[in-house]
Amino acid sequence: MKAVKIILLAMLMIIALTGAANAAPMPVEINDVQVDDVTLSPDHTTRLDVERGQTVEVEVLVTALEDVDDVEAEAFLSGFEYNSWERAGDIVGPKNFDANTQYKLEFKIPISDEFEEDDYKLRVLLTNRNNEEVIQNYNLKIDVPRHRVRIDDVVFYPENSVKAGSALLATVRIENKGEMQEDDVKVKITIPNLGVSATEYINEIEDTDDEEETEELFLRIPQCAEPGLYDVEVTVSFSENHFSEKITKTIQVTENPLCAKDDEKPKTTITIGSQMESFEQGGSAIYPITITNSGRESKSYTVTVDAQDWADVRMSPSSTIVLGSGKTQTMYVSVDADKKAPQGAQAFTATISSSGEQLEQVALTANITKAPGNALKIVLEVVLILLVVLLVIIGLIIGFTKLRGNKEPEIEDDFQTEAYY
Template sequence: VSSGNDFETEVQDIELRVQRPSYNADIKSISTSQTVEAGSNMPIDIVLKNMGYNELEDLYVTVQVAELGLTKTAYFGDLAFIESCEDDCDKEDTVSGRLYLSVPYSADAGLYDLEVKVTNDDTSSTMTKQFNIANDFAENTVVPSNSKTFSVGETASYDLIIVNPTNALKAYTIVSDSNKYISTSVSDSVFVVPAGSSKTVTITANAVEEGDYSFDVSVLSGNTLEDTITFNAEVEGQAGSSPIVVLTIVLAVIFLVLLVVLIVLLGRKPQTEDFGESYY
């Protein structure tokens, strides 16, 4: 090559050969649904290829969603390295497999990281992919109202709706707190809810003196605490007379008045008429 300074520069072609690493388990692809429904099984398809120049023995693949505590491990076997291959011999250094993760019904809706890790005694590879969880029933307890105002001597009722979004029958236990100021009870403390159904439980409370109180209600499924709900009670002074009590008193007064009048009438002596004597 000539330049303006009357000298020549020679450019030579240099062949470079990049050697593969000794051991390299390459994760070629991770295939799964972009959106997964809570409570369903999530299939994960994985393709691995041996990109090293040594055979990969005893490969294990682990998939996990750390935020949900989900993990699953499977054995993928050995992958050979083919220096030069023809036709379909690449199948010998490539393997595919499917694993499943069970997404819990209680998983919150949102984005999660799916981590895929391939390991053996010689190498380790990791790849991460995001997916979305859809959940219309992240909470299996619904409380229409957790606050009530009532008077001393009255009984307040709170509704608690238990939802079973799973595909299996579930047994529940409801435990309510009481103390020296407020007493509580549950209409159904132990019951079962069929799959895909719900049940309404009534919690009643009454207090011995006015004030602001709170009490907890725990929902258990087996030995697992599903939820704890705090209820509030604003208790006022003594309750006024109810209409039934007032009516009873009025009727009693009327009855007494009528009884007195009857006694007076019966106690009066009949008057005799004096006609005198008649002479003819």
């Protein structure tokens, strides 16, 4: 009898230990799964088509039946060749769930354009420290976009840095990640801050992972470009220029010894011809401003003048000019005073700037004098008219006198002749 009791007790202990070893199921249910706002059904025969080369958004709605701690949720795709480097999955948590509560879990899963076109399973997995996992599978079809080109590599020569004034050579390697062949693919390289670019065409790139490389693209770095790092923009246009891909690289430009800086020499010289002019009400004056660009590169200069209520102020030939290295040009501030402009010294300011930076402010003065009165003007006009009339009368008298003097001898000669005969 004792032996039977001992055996029964041993069996009960084994059963208890076996139950303790088996973890309890996690009291969480997966209610709904959406991929890019499309609801999926677990293990359904209909697959959702997803294009590679993008990031898909996955929303999972779960319900906690009991209080659960330290829940981790993961959504992922298995079977991708490069999952160790480009994980096709996302994880949320750990989180504590309250009983009888729904939770929305959001994931962002990058689908590399190295995915093979095939069927895959999206797996949604819930785990914690002790409970059994909860997992559901959803069928996806990873597809290839119709048009897609990827810039695989850009190789520069020289590779790391280039001296100002030298040539920079570049080759661009391109891979077709779409399902259509691409013809006349345009490849353009630009260094915006240096104003240089080069363009090359690839006749065709066959469909689905075919690779092509451009011929060498030639860019001449300006002779005296400032040393430093410059962005190099690589743009590939394809499918009749309806699509494009762009990446940015950097290149180090080193100083050209022939363009050593002379810090003591000013890059811009401004000369003012006259800062004060005197003229009457209703009159005008011109103030010349001469600008010399002693820098190594072209610069734009702008002269602005304060608006005045007593005069019309304008710039000629224009308010903005562009000067090449070593070039000089004169700009003119023209001032046309009103007929009722206030008398005396009228001050105004001309500001010279370049690329948004103020270089100099010049104070200019117009000394306005009173214009002659209308009465004096009328008197002068009358006197002038009388002088003209007087001169005309004198001219007529002299003319008649000469004409009469010429005719009298002829009459006398005729008389004498008649008397003689």
